[in-house]
Structures are given as C-alpha cells and as structure tokens.
Amino acid sequence: MSRNVERAETLARILDVNYNRTVDRNAAGRERAARVWRSVFDMAGIAADVELLDGASLASAAFERCTFSTEYRTSIVSCIRIARSNALSVRAELSTEVWECLNGLYLFVEAQSPRSVAREGPSSFLRSVRDTAQAFGGIVDATVSHDDEWNFVQIGRYLERSAMTARILRNHDFNDESAHEWQRLLEMCCASEPFAKAQRLSSDPNEALSFLFLHRSFPRSIRFCTHEVDRALHRISETAMGAYSNEAERVTGRLQAMLDFVQIGEILDEGGDRFAARFAERADAIGTAIQASYFPRVPVG
Numbered sequence: 001m002s003r004n005v006e007r008a009e010t011l012a013r014i015l016d017v018n019y020n021r022t023v024d025r026n027a028a029g030r031e032r033a034a035r036v037w038r039s040v041f042d043m044a045g046i047a048a049d050v051e052l053l054d055g056a057s058l059a060s061a062a063f064e065r066c067t068f069s070t071e072y073r074t075s076i077v078s079c080i081r082i083a084r085s086n087a088l089s090v091r092a093e094l095s096t097e098v099w100e101c102l103n104g105l106y107l108f109v110e111a112q113s114p115r116s117v118a119r120e121g122p123s124s125f126l127r128s129v130r131d132t133a134q135a136f137g138g139i140v141d142a143t144v145s146h147d148d149e150w151n152f153v154q155i156g157r158y159l160e161r162s163a164m165t166a167r168i169l170r171n172h173d174f175n176d177e178s179a180h181e182w183q184r185l186l187e188m189c190c191a192s193e194p195f196a197k198a199q200r201l202s203s204d205p206n207e208a209l210s211f212l213f214l215h216r217s218f219p220r221s222i223r224f225c226t227h228e229v230d231r232a233l234h235r236i237s238e239t240a241m242g243a244y245s246n247e248a249e250r251v252t253g254r255l256q257a258m259l260d261f262v263q264i265g266e267i268l269d270e271g272g273d274r275f276a277a278r279f280a281e282r283a284d285a286i287g288t289a290i291q292a293s294y295f296p297r298v299p300v301g
Contacts, residue, residue, distance in 0.1 A: 002156035009133030162225035
C-alpha cells in the first residue's frame with residue numbers, strides 16, 4: 001500500500017517537472033524532448049518507444065501514458081488502484097482518517113481523464129496527486145499506532161522512495177553539467193530548496209550528487225531512506241542496532257554500512273549511474289528478503 005502511494009507521489013512530481021520544462025523549452029527541439037521522456041519512462045518502469053509517440057505533442061502523449069495507462073502497474077492510476085485494493089484488505093488496521101485520505105485520492109483520480117485534465121493543464125492534477133499522497137504519509141504518522149503495522153508502512157515508504165531516487169539518478173546525464181539539468185534533477189527529488197539551504201547556494205554538481213546519495217538527514221536521500229528501513233526492521237524484531245536476526249536485517253545493514261562509509265569521489269569513480277543501478281539491485285534484494293522473512297508464500301494443496 002505505502003509503496004504504491006509513494007510511487008504515485010514521486011511519479012507525479014517527475015511528470016510535473018519534466019512536462020513543464022519540455023513545453024517551456026520547446027525551442028530545444030524534439031531530440032532533447034525525446035531524450036528527457038525516454039528517461040522518464042525508464043524512471044516510471046514503463047516500456048514505450050518515444051519515436052512512435054506523436055511528435056507534435058510528445059509531452060502530452062508521454063504524460064497520458066505514464067498517468068492513465070492501465071496496461072502498466074506503475075502508472076499513477078494503477079498505483080493508486082493497487083494501493084486502495086491493498087488498503088481494503090487491511091481496512092481494520094487503518095484509521096478512518098487514513099482510509100478517507102486514500103479513498104478520496106482514488107475517487108479523485110478515477111474521475112479524471114486525459115481530456116478533462118487537458119482543460120486546466122497537467123500541473124493542477126499532478127500537484128493534487130502529489131499533495132494528497134504527501135498528506136497520506138502525515139495522516140498515517142499522526143493516527144496509526146507506531147507498532148508493527150506502522151513500521152511496515154515505513155519500510156514500504158522508504159524502500160520505494162530510495163528506489164525511485166536511484167532510478168532518477170540512474171537516468172541522469174552525468175556529462176551534462178549545465179545548471180538547467182542539475183536543477184531538473186534536484187526538483188525531481190524535491191531537493192532544490194533543501195540543497196540550497198544546506199549547501200549555501202552551491203553550484204557544484206558533485207555536491208548535489210552527494211546530497212542525493214549520502215546526506216544524513218534529507219528524507220529523500222538514498223542513505224537516509226536506507227537507514228529508516230533498517231531502523232524499522234529492528235523495531236519490529238526488537239534486535240539491537242548493529243546486529244541482525246534475519247536475512248532482511250542482514251542485507252539492509254550491509255547496504256547501510258556501505259552508504260555510511262562510501263565517499264562521493266568513489267561513487268563518481270564508479271559512475272553515478274552505475275552506482276545507482278547497483279543500489280537499485282540491492283534495494284530489490286531487501287524487498288525480497290523482507291517478503292521471505294515476514295510474508296513467506298506457503299504452498300497450497
């Protein structure tokens with residue numbers, strides 16, 4: 001449930017940032033727009049041949065595919081449908097406020113269509129999705145007891161958030177050091193203002209990378225998210241931090257230790273995109289280990 005809400009929120013922001021920039025900078029031409037939307041499709045986990053989309057309205061066609069497609073489980077509509085379905089299965093464990101927030105988001109999205117969204121422009125719709133999904137996290141924290149159920153919500157939220165940050169970084173063009181490209185990267189990670197405040201208006205691309213990969217307190221950095229997953233797992237098992245009682249804690253702790261001690265120079269030497277891809281593989285391994293440790297599939301019959 002929380003993973004799908006988190007994915008919908010992040011994808012809404014990614015689409016909003018890139019839709020506005022490719023439309024505003026239309027003079028840059030189709031080649032640049034195609035490159036941008038090709039990367040967005042990969043971030044969204046959607047297979048699409050950009051060359052086959054309508055050249056006259058590439059941004060609109062890409063927005064429609066990533067938002068309303070029911071063919072892919074990773075579109076915004078599909079994510080919210082899955083999240084609501086999951087919430088229904090655990091309705092008794094959720095507060096009324098949590099259910100009303102998620103159900104309201106579902107009803108809002110289901111009432112929309114590409115044509116109705118086009119009248120006001122995608123930004124209004126995407127920001128409503130983003131704001132409601134962010135409110136969902138706050139309502140969960142404020143109205144659900146912080147026991148095992150809440151800890152599993154935290155695990156889903158931060159595991160998905162770290163995976164999406166890794167997808168964004170994996171698709172970044174590290175050879176493009178223009179201010180425009182780095183600002184786009186920061187905005188997709190909701191990091192523009194936090195980075196400016198933390199680094200005192202630094203324009204060094206390497207500092208921006210370090211912020212997104214390794215910052216200790218920015219809630220969307222890969223390091224912070226991994227630490228929150230590790231903490232939630234230990235709260236569930238009541239195992240001391242630094243030790244482990246199952247495979248999920250072992251693989252998470254190992255990844256956390258790597259992030260605690262790696263330096264940005266080492267990441268750049270390996271290649272930021274390759275490091276992000278390697279992290280995404282390890283994040284997937286964490287998800288698999290959590291499922292095996294806490295939700296094993298039992299053969300029937």
